[in-house]
Amino acid sequence: MELTKRIAQYVVNTSLEDFPPEAISAAKAAIIDCLGCALAGSKEPLADILVNYVKDLGGKPAATVIGRGFKTNATEAALVNGAMSHALDYDDITVVTKTHPSAVLIPAALPVAEEVGASGRDMLLAYLLGFEVACAVGESISPAYFDDLGWHPTGPLGALGAAAAASRLLGLNEEQTAMAISLGASQSSGLRQNFGTMTKPFHTGHACKSGITAAKLVKGGFTSGTDAIEGRFGFMRAFSGGKDYNPEHAAASLGSRCFMVESGIEIKKYPCCGSAHLALDATTMIQQHETLEAANIERIDVTVNFDPPRSLIHSRPKEGLEGKFSMQYCLAAEILDGHVGMSTFTDEQVMRPEAQELIPKIEMKRTPGFEGQISWTEPFNVVEIHLKDGRVLTEQAERDSVGALRGATFDDVRAKYLDCASLALTAENAKTTLQMMDDLENIGPVGPLADLLGG
Numbered sequence: 300m301e302l303t304k305r306i307a308q309y310v311v312n313t314s315l316e317d318f319p320p321e322a323i324s325a326a327k328a329a330i331i332d333c334l335g336c337a338l339a340g341s342k343e344p345l346a347d348i349l350v351n352y353v354k355d356l357g358g359k360p361a362a363t364v365i366g367r368g369f370k371t372n373a374t375e376a377a378l379v380n381g382a383m384s385h386a387l388d389y390d391d392i393t394v395v396t397k398t399h400p401s402a403v404l405i406p407a408a409l410p411v412a413e414e415v416g417a418s419g420r421d422m423l424l425a426y427l428l429g430f431e432v433a434c435a436v437g438e439s440i441s442p443a444y445f446d447d448l449g450w451h452p453t454g455p456l457g458a459l460g461a462a463a464a465a466s467r468l469l470g471l472n473e474e475q476t477a478m479a480i481s482l483g484a485s486q487s488s489g490l491r492q493n494f495g496t497m498t499k500p501f502h503t504g505h506a507c508k509s510g511i512t513a514a515k516l517v518k519g520g521f522t523s524g525t526d527a528i529e530g531r532f533g534f535m536r537a538f539s540g541g542k543d544y545n546p547e548h549a550a551a552s553l554g555s556r557c558f559m560v561e562s563g564i565e566i567k568k569y570p571c572c573g574s575a576h577l578a579l580d581a582t583t584m585i586q587q588h589e590t591l592e593a594a595n596i597e598r599i600d601v602t603v604n605f606d607p608p609r610s611l612i613h614s615r616p617k618e619g620l621e622g623k624f625s626m627q628y629c630l631a632a633e634i635l636d637g638h639v640g641m642s643t644f645t646d647e648q649v650m651r652p653e654a655q656e657l658i659p660k661i662e663m664k665r666t667p668g669f670e671g672q673i674s675w676t677e678p679f680n681v682v683e684i685h686l687k688d689g690r691v692l693t694e695q696a697e698r699d700s701v702g703a704l705r706g707a708t709f710d711d712v713r714a715k716y717l718d719c720a721s722l723a724l725t726a727e728n729a730k731t732t733l734q735m736m737d738d739l740e741n742i743g744p745v746g747p748l749a750d751l752l753g754g
């Protein structure tokens with residue numbers, strides 16, 4: 300069977316009972332984490348701009364804009380909510396696709412579920428289906444897509460996942476779902492060159508909107524191909540640079556594997572690019588047994604598991620958003636402040652003299668012998684801090700590679716949610732929404748949850 304039609308068959312016919320309990324639990328944690336990130340992101344400057352844009356457009360008040368206290372149509376709510384979910388770069392990642400899966404799935408699923416009166420159980424299933432579709436396709440395209448061709452992997456794959464989730468919630472049949480996936484594929488986009496600006500989180504919002512737009516148009520009678528993923532001029536070949544892609548492998552993976560368990564959801568501890576996290580962990584370990592003074596540091600060598608600069612493209616950042624995509628600034632902030640949090644990435648913090656003096660002393664390099672290989676081949680980063688007294692402080696941090704929920708416990712996710720939600724919700728509403736999401740498969744229609752998330 301052709302891949303796009305196989306995806307449609309999978310999306311239409313799979314039930315929540317087809318997923319193991321571990322996958323369902325991790326998906327719930329991912330939803331909680333993503334909506335917490337969206338609530339925190341609702342206070343970012345990008346949210347103000349997008350909200351003003353959407354309000355100017357008008358639209359039927361059918362879906363909640365998280366943390367902003369109003370409703371609009373589902374597609375525009377998805378645009379804003381998706382961008383806000385990724386605004387802080389605090390949202391989850393998954394290994395197999397090196398993407399931010401939840402920020403392109405939950406902000407797409409929630410407004411559609413709210414609009415059609417779907418249940419929390421329906422939304423949970425839509426999320427899992429979108430996740431599996433994006434992972435099956437992503438695992439089977441060329442490594443060049445992730446490393447060399449300039450694409451932001453989250454955006455294009457996110458449009459496919461969002462289309463799958465929206466199609467299920469809107470009740471499309473197999474042919475309609477195949478067309479919606481194909482129409483979503485034609486809207487896929489996102490360039491790494493815009494990292495460190497508001498455009499990176501726009502990629503996630505655009506993916507959410509694209510998926511819903513595709514499903515809604517097809518439901519209304521709009522037509523598209525039914526082979527846009529595997530075809531000679533389709534998604535996989537285009538985003539692979541014309542080679543090293545395998546539609547048959549993707550088709551065989553759907554339903555026979557569970558990517559939620561195999562690839563997992565990795566919860567972020569720091570609100571910055573995930574490519575800096577292992578090095579931050581290693582630096583934190585050094586600080587646990589050594590008091591670091593910037594004035595005593597000669598240089599810092601960071602051995603990373605990707606060919607620099609990749610996502611960390613700002614070696615000399617001048618503003619807060621650039622700092623999120625700078626290994627140099629992230630480590631400088633950790634050393635200077637003893638932590639990296641939401642207050643780390645302001646223009647003032649990045650430009651403070653002590654940070655700007657330390658930044659040029661920090662250099663990234665690939666693990667010797669792994670140059671030119673696929674990113675994340677090695678599961679570790681190494682930080683070497685060379686002090687002026689001749690000592691070298693070294694630590695290695697490894698990525699958690701087992702289980703569906705990685706990098707945090709469910710209780711850690713709950714605590715992170717309450718911390719993020721406190722920026723936009725009352726303490727009572729933050730607690731209530733968390734309780735509802737803890738019991739997501741049993742809460743009935745998601746409308747009341749969405750209303751509370753509106754702030």
